[in-house]
Amino acid sequence: MMMSPKISDSQREKRKQQILDAAKRVFSEKGYGAATLKDIIEETGMSRGWIYLYFQTKEEIFEALLDHQDAEHEQYIEELLETSASIWDVITTLYSQQQDELLKPPRGGMLPAFYEYFLIGWRDSERSELLLQRYEEGIVRFAALLQKGVDQGEFSPAMSVSDISKLAASFQEGILTHTITVGPETANTQMQQEALIQYLHRLLHS
Template sequence: MSPRLTDHRKEQRSRQILDAAKSVFIRKGYGSVSLKDIIEETGMSRGWIYLYYQTKEEIFEALLDHQDLEYEQYLEYLTAASSPVWQIIVTLYTQQLHDLEQTEGGGMVPAFYEYFLVGWRDSSRREMLKQRYERGIVRFADLLRLGVSRGEFNPVMDLGQISRLVSSFQEGIVTHSITVGTRQAGTRLQFNALLNYLYSLLQPSAGKAKDFFDLGEELL
């Protein structure tokens, strides 16, 4: 009889599988990856993998959930530090710019697009993408709302609409950066333009303009 795994050990095994899968998806995208590729990357037996996940799709979705959780925890850490919300925004965009410039091929993003855009006719994937999109819009709008509550912003339009506008701008930057490369896409310039556009929509409170522009210059 095999020994029972503790909850901690189960979590470690699951994380090991997801980390291995992430490496494979970054190298090969989504479509060309097989469950066999992931199994070989983990160094585990097929039987061990099946104790946790049954399909490549299930692993990919679990990986996305895990990354979402990590992002939310990172955002909570930034907001808990009582930093100005604009500084938090600049930090988030700077990190994304760094990831695009440093990670060959765009990291996990191409696999994400393959899964959801190439497979958009699958109703379950389409519904999942809609839900993820709305969560992202709400998350960013909540961050802006925090800035308003602190007296940092005087937005010229609804925060949800601002969140949707900058999301579309951001997605375009990321897509072009991946497909033609960050140099040709002018990714750094585009992120700075995004910050300037967002600044014009948020209208920072009087007396704080210099601080806001100084932070924005980090992307120049």
């Protein structure tokens, strides 16, 4: 007990956040495979010992970062729901925020690292289990938003909100991967994003 540094919960949280911020920069810059725990430690400017109080491996940091981003995303949706005039406004704001993220250098932010992590780990059963869980959560989260619009009389879709959520997720995923791999000019990302929003609008108003 005497050996370990005594810090308050808020200090603990702050340090953890600093590690995740540093890791995000490293993964955005190098991708997943090429990034090392050493890179992340150096980026934090903290000592190895401090980091090991929180995380043991690069993988642990990466997964904590995903959880953290999900929590931020959930909170962001909650805030948008409180301040937006309609569910449709929430949706278009979410898409435009995602597009800003995508076009911000280094190209795609964390996304290439994300694809690397799961595609390479695709045959690893734990990782593929995590990916399946993340997919299902994402589909359910967006479907719940659509359902709210249905309940409020804003949307009148001919398909289930779950199927619409899956279609929007696929289309968006393809736009993301093409933008990352060939760039926003060649992929004509702006046009594609607008077409996706129009398509979604049509699915929601049958």
